[in-house]
Amino acid sequence: MTTFFRDIAPIAYEGPSSSNPLAFRHYNPNEMVLGKRLEDHLRFAIAYWHSFAWEGGDPFGGQTLVRPWHPQNRMETAKLKADAAFEMFDVLGQPYFCWHDADVRPEGDSFAESLRNFEEIIEYFEEKMASRKVRLLWGTANMFSHRRWMSGASTNPDPDVFAYSAATVKTCMDATHRLNGENYVLWGGREGYETLLNTDMGRELDHMGRFLNMVVDYKHKIGFKGTILVEPKPQEPSKHQYDFDAATCFGFLQKYGLENEVKLNLEQGHAILAGHSFEHEIATAAALGVFGSIDMNRNDYQSGWDTDQFPNNVPEVALSYYHILKAGGLGTGGTNFDAKLRRQSLDAEDLIAAHVGGMDICARGLKAAAAMLEDGGLEAELQARYAAWETTEAKSMLASDFDTIFADVISGKINPQPKSGRQEVLENYVNRFV
Template sequence: MTDTPRFFTQADPIRFEGRDSKNPLAFRWYDKDRLVLGKTMEEQLRFAVAYWHSLAWPGGDPFGGETFLRPWMHGSDEMAMARHKAEVGFEMFRILDVPYFCFHDRDVAPEGATLAESNRNLDVIADLFAERMASEKVRLLWGTANLFSNRRFMAGGATNPDPEVFIYAAGQVKHALETTHKLNGQNYVLWGGREGYETLLNTDLAREIEQYGRFLTLVVEHKHKIGYKGAILIEPKPQEPTKHQYDFDVATVYGFLKRFGLENEVQVNIEDNHATLSGHTYEHEIATALAYGIFGSLDVNRGDRQSGWDTDQFPNDPTSMALGFFHLFQAGGFKTGGCNFDAKIRRQSLDPDDLLIGHVGGMDVCARALLMAEDMIEDGVLPGIIKDRYAGWDSAEGRAILKGERSLDDLAALVARDGINPSPRSGRQEYLENLVNRYL
């Protein structure tokens, strides 16, 4: 890569200075080498920078254009700008000292006149990535294909009424998956930004769901064909930009995977803001994915409680994050996934260092939440209360019921024989909420 003027004000990696630090470019809680639940913070949280919001978003919104005026977004040589963007990206990864990054294919390289040209452009930048990754710490957490920006995808990719769009999308995903494999990405994500409908007046719902299932099956088949060992993830999202999306939430995705026999092949990448838009909490979506055995990775961001829009803001509430982390790390934590900052600075945050500051704050929030979750787990009180509440199901009779060894006649006979007339026990919700606040 060629030398370019420094984009950020500092070149040295950001360091941990402790909770009393006033330095906005220092970590107060994230001490990457600190042991938490048997691993270092860095190993537990597996932070990743999102290439799209950090480097490809110009600061526009539905009512106004770009505000950031990034130097790699203006010029006649698109590939030269893509190289410049990659240089700044790896500079940012190094300064933040993150172990991972993530990208969409169209974030990193311009779209060409044909799919073949687009693929060649991606190959050039992927080679640059491989060159830099050979001498840098950062690795690829996941890659994905952008099947939502180009007008050809206005009615979806996999669920499009035109089979030629389905075919084009399949070709694009094939190359993005192979690129992720080439770069040793630990996951490949399918984010169906427009895999849904605007109105049922022009939609064959059953047909589109079948198309979606077939598309995902093709991706899984190709994963095995090329020997890719990473996880395939779906990112649930309820709406925006479509009125309704087929991957509405974790439970919906699980039902979809079961229908097509993919529940052991595909996991979920859960986003906090998407959980909010679906009417759930982050904690709920994480716990549901773990219960169904399809948890994969996290996008850590937040929405605005006053806005029904996917605002993708950096996290700033360790309490809500800690509740989700309690379930995640009690179950053993991440395997191939991590904490990806699918978050963007506000369009009025014009200084380049604002990008760093946003990530520093988000990383500190996650680190503080991890320490809270550690206290909740290691104290053992809350896990013990939950275990005690369901202790009856660990009895011989409880196990027999769940194994299918008792009929309704059998259970009714038990009531008559033993005079069973149970008294309810308190759920102790207020006590538990107060207990949690002690850790926070």
């Protein structure tokens, strides 16, 4: 055990009037919303990498966060880090957590040594989870930090790196399965290019497609019942990443016959980097039938890069959850806080307060989204706007051809007049709830 969180009591719900910075004001896990507990709607998860493995560095400066488990290069400190993590889970009471392999175990001098370290810490997790409610939302492999991944993992020009990637993902899928994880995520952090001068894009895409098919085959071989998720991101660290956004990923999945096997884990910050809103990415994935899970965070809109800050914008969050609820909810997915402290936020209390605030923002957003759905105002406007498509004439037109349609238009029978989209009215409507 550690003393890192020793002065922080388990977080309780105290209601909107509370001024306690370490209390929930809006997130009451047992509150019923649309017939389901709020905890079951939101399915919160803590990201092991940002909360425990990140040391506070940025492109212009090194470590600022000094923790009892630093340096993170020995099994003793890996277990101390796990002790602190599970103590934090006890404080926050969220139902899930997530990890990369490199977050939880020290790197060995060989693959075999790294695997021994990994298996030892997974056994340690298993022991801790046995006496707690916290579960694994998903596991994943870090195939972007070490120098071996500098030219990609499954897309690497060196077949030996492809092989190393396959072995790495196999071990992470095995560990996820062992811990009864509900999903397995692949984020291709280096699956892209820095320059087309040295890139055979067609070959790299084919290799990535083959790799993902291997992942799906192995899922079925070991009997893993969870969902395979791919996480889109347009850039950073690569100049251009192949998993650019939800639509790009869907096209990739279709080309390699995976659209019925793989869904998407969408991140707010990545949506912004792609030039989209988070609600756009969620609505796109839902419309294409591949929505799976979310990483909740935000970017600093003045910085122009992926700052991974905790969410604090209720209207943005509400509209995101509106589309999630319309799509039937998170399913096996969850709300993972892929978010980190600012590098000058040094204390254990900062880490707890960041998650408390994020969970409250998400609770406010989801409750606002649920209220809009129950009220039905947006859905009524949609039905009214597209009502003409429900007529016999419109359905007949869709089943006809250009010559038939041309005849109707040239005869003067069809002469469309524009109608207001009522955007400002709808924006005012949303503001009533948020």
